[in-house]
Amino acid sequence: MADLARARQGMGRFCGGAWTVVRAAASATGEGLRRCRFAAWVKDCLDAARQRNDRAAIEETKACLRAKRRSLALMLSLLSAEQREEFRNYRYFHAIGGRTGIRYRIRVASFANIDIVGPNGRTMCRLCAHPAGDVPVYDVMAAQMLHLEDAATERAFLRSANLHPATSAHERRQGWALRVL
Amino acid sequence: MEKSGISDISQPPHLPRLGRMSIMDRSGHKELTWDSARLDEILAAKETFEQLVKNGYTAFGSRQKADARRLVREFDPTLEELVIVPRTVGG
Numbered sequence: 506m507a508d509l510a511r512a513r514q515g516m517g518r519f520c521g522g523a524w525t526v527v528r529a530a531a532s533a534t535g536e537g538l539r540r541c542r543f544a545a546w547v548k549d550c551l552d553a554a555r556q557r558n559d560r561a562a563i564e565e566t567k568a569c570l571r572a573k574r575r576s577l578a579l580m581l582s583l584l585s586a587e588q589r590e591e592f593r594n595y596r597y598f599h600a601i602g603g604r605t606g607i608r609y610r611i612r613v614a615s616f617a618n619i620d621i622v623g624p625n626g627r628t629m630c631r632l633c634a635h636p637a638g639d640v641p642v643y644d645v646m647a648a649q650m651l652h653l654e655d656a657a658t659e660r661a662f663l664r665s666a667n668l669h670p671a672t673s674a675h676e677r678r679q680g681w682a683l684r685v686l
Numbered sequence: 687m688e689k690s691g692i693s694d695i696s697q698p699p700h701l702p703r704l705g706r707m708s709i710m711d712r713s714g715h716k717e718l719t720w721d722s723a724r725l726d727e728i729l730a731a732k733e734t735f736e737q738l739v740k741n742g743y744t745a746f747g748s749r750q751k752a753d754a755r756r757l758v759r760e761f762d763p764t765l766e767e768l769v770i771v772p773r774t775v776g777g
Contacts, residue, residue, distance in 0.1 A: 568713070575714025583755065583769065616777055633777030637742075639712040640772065648710060648771040651746045657757040658744065667776040 569641075576641035583647050600649075603656035605663075611646050611653075617669045619649060627671075634666035707731055707768040709738065720763065728763045735761040735768070742773035 581589055588598040597612040599622070610620040610628070619632040636648045652662035707718040718734055720727040739745060739759075746755035747765040755769060 572712060572714040576710075579708055579710075579715050579769070582751075634774050635777055636710060636772040637775045638772050640710050641712070641714055644710045644715065647769070648774070651755055651769060651771060652744070652774060654754065655746065655757050662774055665774050665776050 572641045573643065576643035576647070580643040580647040583650065588650075598650075600653050602659050603654050604659045609653050611649055613642060613646065615642055615645070617667075618646070619653075619666070620671075630671050631669040632663070632666040633669060634662060705731065705763060705765055705768065707735065707770060709734075709743075709770040710772055722763050731763070732761040735770070738770050744771045744773070745769070746771065 581592075584592060584598060588600070592598045597610050600609045600611060601607070602609065608622040609632075610622050612618045612620065615635075617631040617633040619634075620628040621630050621632065623629045634649070635645045640648070649662075652658045703722060705720045705722060707720075708715045709718065718731055720731040722728065735745065745758040745768055747758040747762070747768040748755045749764065750766055755767070758765065758768065
């Protein structure tokens with residue numbers, strides 16, 4: 506009976522007023538038949554809901570992959586031949602600041618993915634700024650490159666970016682652990 | 687027939703036949719193309735461009751695909767490629 510009550514509560518969300526109809530029908534028949542029909546109905550509803558959810562999840566995944574492919578194609582079309590080659594080999598590319606001449610390394614990541622590269626080639630600090638909205642990661646990288654390479658927009662981009670230390674907290678912890686060991 | 691320098695200058699400037707606007711969004715990007723010979727398409731592209739710029743988007747464009755993209759403040763139908771980027775926010 507507890508299961509039946511739980512199912513009834515759950516079905517209230519899915520079917521709304523349909524429960525009233527089932528209750529009325531059940532009162533006219535025997536208890537066993539009523540339970541059996543109700544259980545079958547609950548199962549059908551749950552199966553249908555599960556199928557709808559699965560379909561929605563598959564569609565969402567497909568749309569996400571499609572968006573990623575499209576954004577990758579756009580980004581590759583915007584990169585220079587050297588940048589494209591670098592990206593294919595290392596999953597990052599370098600961009601030179603249009604105004605400051607600073608060398609940036611743009612990596613495939615969703616957070617703090619721009620390294621400011623010092624003259625010795627080491628990362629001095631990291632920047633985090635990205636286009637508003639839920640745009641795919643390669644669109645984010647392309648937008649960052651366009652802003653940084655243009656003399657008119659680099660400063661504004663740097664002003665809006667958040668600055669992060671060169672190493673992440675995880676890397677710092679790892680370094681500390683190694684020193685302790 | 688050999689072309690003289692004067693005849694070269696008198697040629698109309700090269701206009702790309704088709705311009706393409708890529709607008710970044712969550713689907714990757716949306717594309718809008720216009721034919722530089724068709725006024726209605728140019729006007730539609732100009733209207734979209736102005737609307738997006740008004741909403742905080744930034745436009746980068748180039749006359750030829752191989753050229754570096756530069757900031758574009760006003761719509762130019764002679765551009766071959768335009769990339770419209772949403773407003774930047776700090777992460």
